Every structure is written in C-alpha cells, then in structure tokens.
Amino acid sequence: MTEERLCKVCAKPFIANKYRPNQTVCSSLECQYNRQLENMKKWRDRNPNYFKYKENQDSSWRDTCRQRSLEWRKKHQEYLKLYREEHRERHRAYMKNYMRDYRKKKGLAGGGESAKS
C-alpha cells in the first residue's frame, strides 16, 4: 500500500512509510524537525499541568537533596571533629615545644632566672 501524499510542512509529494500509514509529513530532516516542534506544542497544550507537576517533583527532589546534604554535613562534622581532635593533639604538642623554646629563649634573653625579680 504505497500512496503518494503531500507533506504538511513543505507541500511536496512523498510516499508514506508503510509502518506509519497516518504519516502527514515527509521524511526530510527539516520537515521531521518541524513535526517534532508541532508535536511538542500540541503535547504542551494537552498537558498544561505538566510543569506544575514538575514543580512538585522538583520540591520533593529538593527535599531529597537537602536531606542528602544534611547527611553529608553530619558525616563531615564527625570527620571534622575527628580531625580537630587529632589536630588538637598535634597543636598541644606543637605548643609544648613552642613554649619550651620560648622559655629557653626568654631565659637566654633575660639573662637567666635571676633577672626576673
């Protein structure tokens, strides 16, 4: 069943695909693209609530994101706590050395304990 018909977009005669007997647009890329645009427009007219629905989806998706970031922060805070504890140990050791050096230096600069009073 090959029937020649006129393309709705370019008005050129074409032979409809036998798998798509209702084809109204020829198979040229430009016409197919136009058909897709037309379909999208029709689809949008038929689904006016889609974007509303999408917004709802987005808000739940945002919640999921927030939840995930909270979980991440929680984990991260635990990590930070561990890091700080470790760092505190290092800092304490560093301060101990620093104070020892400081006292040593002060002692040398001040000319010993006797200079204090």
Ligand SMILES: [Zn+2]
């Ligand atoms: Zn065409």
